[in-house]
Amino acid sequence: MDRKILLIYTGGTIGMKIDPETQLLKPFDFTQITREVPELKKFGYLIDSLSFDPVIDSSDVNPAFWIKLASIIKANYDFYDGFVVLHGTDTMAYSASAMSFMLENVEKPVIFTGSQLPIGMLRTDGKENLISSIQLAAEQDEAGHPHICEVCIYFDSQLFRGNRTSKYSAENFSAFRSPNYPTLAEVGIHVRYNDAAIYHPRRWGRPLRLHTELDTRVAVLKIFPGITEPLVKAVLSTPGLRAVVLETYGSGNSLSDPWFLAALAGFTRAGGVIVNVTQCQAGAVDMCAYANGDILKQAGLVSGKDITTEAAVTKLFVLLGQYADNKKVIEKFEIGVSGEIS
Ligand code: ASP
Numbered sequence: 211m212d213r214k215i216l217l218i219y220t221g222g223t224i225g226m227k228i229d230p231e232t233q234l235l236k237p238f239d240f241t242q243i244t245r246e247v248p249e250l251k252k253f254g255y256l257i258d259s260l261s262f263d264p265v266i267d268s269s270d271v272n273p274a275f276w277i278k279l280a281s282i283i284k285a286n287y288d289f290y291d292g293f294v295v296l297h298g299t300d301t302m303a304y305s306a307s308a309m310s311f312m313l314e315n316v317e318k319p320v321i322f323t324g325s326q327l328p329i330g331m332l333r334t335d336g337k338e339n340l341i342s343s344i345q346l347a348a349e350q351d352e353a354g355h356p357h358i359c360e361v362c363i364y365f366d367s368q369l370f371r372g373n374r375t376s377k378y379s380a381e382n383f384s385a386f387r388s389p390n391y392p393t394l395a396e397v398g399i400h401v402r403y404n405d406a407a408i409y410h411p412r413r414w415g416r417p418l419r420l421h422t423e424l425d426t427r428v429a430v431l432k433i434f435p436g437i438t439e440p441l442v443k444a445v446l447s448t449p450g451l452r453a454v455v456l457e458t459y460g461s462g463n464s465l466s467d468p469w470f471l472a473a474l475a476g477f478t479r480a481g482g483v484i485v486n487v488t489q490c491q492a493g494a495v496d497m498c499a500y501a502n503g504d505i506l507k508q509a510g511l512v513s514g515k516d517i518t519t520e521a522a523v524t525k526l527f528v529l530l531g532q533y534a535d536n537k538k539v540i541e542k543f544e545i546g547v548s549g550e551i552s
Contacts, residue, residue: 213255213348216290217243218282220275221265222298224325224336235328237265240296246329247337255348258290268298268324271305273424273527279305280312283320284420292319292347292356296340299324299377299385302363306372308524310361310548314419317411319347319358322372323365326383335383339365342397349401360409360549362394369395371409373521373550376491389492390516390552409549423531425452428523432457432489439469446477452530453483453539455514455522456506462486462495462513463502471509478510481536485543487514487522494552512540514551521550 219225219240226235240261244250250257260282266275283293297305306322313320323343325336343364349357361372366384374391378384392407427450431442446454454477458464478484486495486506494516497503507513514522525547529539546552 214290215255215257215292215294215344215347216286217257217259217294219261219296222268222324223328224296226328227330247340249341268301271301273426276308277422280309280420284418287418294343294347295322297322297324303375303377303520304524306361306363307521310373311525311528312421315416316418317359317414318356320361321347322363326385357403367397368393371549373548376518376520421528424527425530426527427452428526430455433464442470442473446473453526455485455487455519457487457489459489461499461503462488462497463500464506466502466505471505474509483536483539484511485514485522486511487517487519512543517551
């Protein structure tokens, strides 16, 4: 039977072409994708495409966009073997992370890809990214299950777990990295799956559950030498704020100034959630390693372990949307739900 893939174009560089009149990049009609990429016909898959209207630069992505995208995937879930989401690179790691938490029990591939150069350009990376993503979204194992059954990012020959990635380069074709989790597949002459790293459901056939209640009362606060008391206090006293992702140094260490610790402790004592996430690209928070980490534990911070900021923010949106009680949010945050922490 023909594999069926739904290609969802949301915007970004990949779907742009130079307008001959203005010489500016503008999105092309994605329903005509096989005209632009005739190679797609060689697969023999049934590829339907759907375009957001309007398409957006991914810098404009917001929770309403995620709800729309997740709802499209849910509505089409039973009709397709896999989904390829064409998305700008700037916020792709946030969107892939959000989908991994909003689409609970997903058992089909949802592969985000994009490109650094538009698909119509001579040296584009968009064609390879698109063609390989479609193949990865369609492939099955010997038992007839999808080989990939999670939300991923495919870029420059590498397939990553979506909620483990961050955009790394604004320049290179190799734009994404997943320092704390191995690649799920490497695409060369052959596709080499890293089966030990790929998620496999313990039981197949669980119904897909969609979470669209997103509570965005979250702040991200990055510490730096010289950070001032009024700045920290202004953030923590934001009306209605329920959670903070605190980006700390190294293995989760911070300044030890009494005013800083008192401000954090005041927020957590009042019921707020503060997640400790490292500013480092790789490695994890360990609040037991240094005295300057232990003070944060004493101030009531939750360890984000090796979670990315992108995953921490979107996981908090979903958990805060699900639970009115912040204690429950903390309890759930500490447990990995979609392979986002080691
Ligand atoms: N600004 C663009 C976007 O994120 C960049 C890209 O597509 O790579 O939509």
